[in-house]
Amino acid sequence: MLELAILGLLHESPMHGYELRKRLLSLLGAIRAAFSYGSLYPTLKRMRQRGLIAEEAPGTPGAEKPLLTGRRARKVYRLTPEGKEHFAQLMSEAGPETADEALFGVHFAFFSRTDPATRLRILEARRRRVEERRERIREALARTAERLDSYGFELQRYGLETAEREVRWLNELIASEQGRNPGQNDFGDRLADPGRPTRSATEDEDSSEPDKGGMRDG
Amino acid sequence: MLELAILGLLHESPMHGYELRKRLLSLLGAIRAAFSYGSLYPTLKRMRQRGLIAEEAPGTPGAEKPLLTGRRARKVYRLTPEGKEHFAQLMSEAGPETADEALFGVHFAFFSRTDPATRLRILEARRRRVEERRERIREALARTAERLDSYGFELQRYGLETAEREVRWLNELIASEQGRNPGQNDFGDRLADPGRPTRSATEDEDSSEPDKGGMRDG
DNA sequence: CCGCAGATGTATCGGTCCGATACATCGAAT
DNA sequence: ATTCGATGTATCGGACCGATACATCTGCGG
Numbered sequence: 256m257l258e259l260a261i262l263g264l265l266h267e268s269p270m271h272g273y274e275l276r277k278r279l280l281s282l283l284g285a286i287r288a289a290f291s292y293g294s295l296y297p298t299l300k301r302m303r304q305r306g307l308i309a310e311e312a313p314g315t316p317g318a319e320k321p322l323l324t325g326r327r328a329r330k331v332y333r334l335t336p337e338g339k340e341h342f343a344q345l346m347s348e349a350g351p352e353t354a355d356e357a358l359f360g361v362h363f364a365f366f367s368r369t370d371p372a373t374r375l376r377i378l379e380a381r382r383r384r385v386e387e388r389r390e391r392i393r394e395a396l397a398r399t400a401e402r403l404d405s406y407g408f409e410l411q412r413y414g415l416e417t418a419e420r421e422v423r424w425l426n427e428l429i430a431s432e433q434g435r436n437p438g439q440n441d442f443g444d445r446l447a448d449p450g451r452p453t454r455s456a457t458e459d460e461d462s463s464e465p466d467k468g469g470m471r472d473g
Numbered sequence: 474m475l476e477l478a479i480l481g482l483l484h485e486s487p488m489h490g491y492e493l494r495k496r497l498l499s500l501l502g503a504i505r506a507a508f509s510y511g512s513l514y515p516t517l518k519r520m521r522q523r524g525l526i527a528e529e530a531p532g533t534p535g536a537e538k539p540l541l542t543g544r545r546a547r548k549v550y551r552l553t554p555e556g557k558e559h560f561a562q563l564m565s566e567a568g569p570e571t572a573d574e575a576l577f578g579v580h581f582a583f584f585s586r587t588d589p590a591t592r593l594r595i596l597e598a599r600r601r602r603v604e605e606r607r608e609r610i611r612e613a614l615a616r617t618a619e620r621l622d623s624y625g626f627e628l629q630r631y632g633l634e635t636a637e638r639e640v641r642w643l644n645e646l647i648a649s650e651q652g653r654n655p656g657q658n659d660f661g662d663r664l665a666d667p668g669r670p671t672r673s674a675t676e677d678e679d680s681s682e683p684d685k686g687g688m689r690d691g
Numbered sequence: 692c693c694g695c696a697g698a699t700g701t702a703t704c705g706g707t708c709c710g711a712t713a714c715a716t717c718g719a720a721t
Numbered sequence: 722a723t724t725c726g727a728t729g730t731a732t733c734g735g736a737c738c739g740a741t742a743c744a745t746c747t748g749c750g751g
Contacts, residue, residue: 272702274700281613284609284610285613286632286635288738290738291737291739293740296702297702297736298736300702328745330700330701360628367622367623392502405585410504410578410581413642415503418503420638490729491730492729508709509709510731511709512707514731515731518731546730548730
């Protein structure tokens with residue numbers, strides 16, 4: 256999960272842990288809690304040992320005090336070919352695991368790097384999951400409504416409404432996906448460009464992204 | 474967290490693990506994933522060792538094959554006085570920890586066992602937390618909107634809307650709490666409406682009526 | 692000039708929780 | 722008969738989190 260997110264982010268450019276965490280926060284913070292350093296650093300270590308990422312070598316190994324603007328030692332990680340392949344493989348999975356709230360969110364955040372068929376299957380798997388949850392709440396409500404105090408009732412009601420809202424959202428997304436030309440990917444052009452010399456994303460101002468509003472039809 | 478939920482449920486009646494899990498699912502399943510047995514049984518063991526719960530003694534220690542309807546050995550747990558006290562102490566805490574999504578949900582589910590002042594503080598702590606989250610999303614959106622592809626944008630938009638919706642919900646709950654007589658608790662026991670059993674918004678919405686005078690008051 | 696708060700940066704530790712798995716009994720359907 | 726699903730207890734490895742530690746750089750007020 257965290258692994259997938261790291262691989263996805265390192266697709267943009269090499270980064271060190273602290274920066275990864277900030278990007279993670281701004282990318283996923285809207286839907287889930289940010290990963291903590293207590294998971295991030297051990298995961299980076301593990302991924303490095305597995306060869307999915309590699310430490311960027313500093314210029315001169317002797318007396319490597321000044322990194323960038325005179326900062327202290329930082330470990331900058333970059334994606335290896337194995338990591339790239341592993342990411343593609345993880346992203347192409349569309350089983351029931353991808354319906355989990357957290358994993359779905361990460362997948363969705365990198366949807367532009369997935370083919371349309373996989374996107375659709377993931378969205379439908381998630382919808383199935385939320386629909387089941389919705390039905391379970393309805394049953395529980397019907398079964399135990401008279402036993403609930405007003406707070407318990409309010410919790411059920413709000414949870415049911417939340418599930419219904421997410422199903423509507425997924426329906427719109429699925430409709431939007433199906434509205435596209437099923438053979439084409441009108442988002443893929445920006446990611447199918449392997450030769451882009453990605454600068455560091457710290458103060459980057461590259462706004463060559465005219466496409467928008469594919470699903471903002473309603 | 475799980476501990477708090479177990480203590481709360483055992484307030485109703487003694488239960489064994491399997492039953493606890495089912496009750497947990499129907500009580501909290503509307504807002505969070507159910508606890509798994511992988512957490513439940515170790516937690517029960519730990520709580521028993523700490524004296525918060527105790528195993529219900531079977532009728533006759535000799536030849537105790539038939540429990541209830543001839544089933545196999547089950548461990549029925551009941552609340553000890555220490556457990557009752559610990560529950561009250563946990564429920565009276567209203568610090569920032571209680572603003573966490575999961576812990577807030579459990580607290581809320583047992584709100585009828587908390588005094589109104591604590592309820593109010595917990596609701597306000599949660600609202601503060603969600604407002605901060607909402608502001609972080611807004612900033613991230615303003616800062617990185619032009620860098621986002623349509624999926625990233627949609628994720629931010631949906632997350633922002635989710636946060637705004639929860640703040641509205643909390644505002645209603647807080648207003649409802651403040652509308653009560655601050656010294657009394659008119660929800661103490663049961664107050665289920667015997668009339669219509671909770672029709673939820675299946676297909677209708679957009680009523681946009683701001684009346685909604687709090688939670689089902691009589 | 693000093694100090695000190697706050698951002699940057701890496702890392703570990705203990706603990707909670709989850710998913711998978713194992714094992715066993717029972718009632719009902721096939 | 723036997724397979725299937727619900728009931729029931731339990732453990733294990735792994736993922737993640739919160740707290741903590743430690744160190745450097747920057748800017749701010751005194």
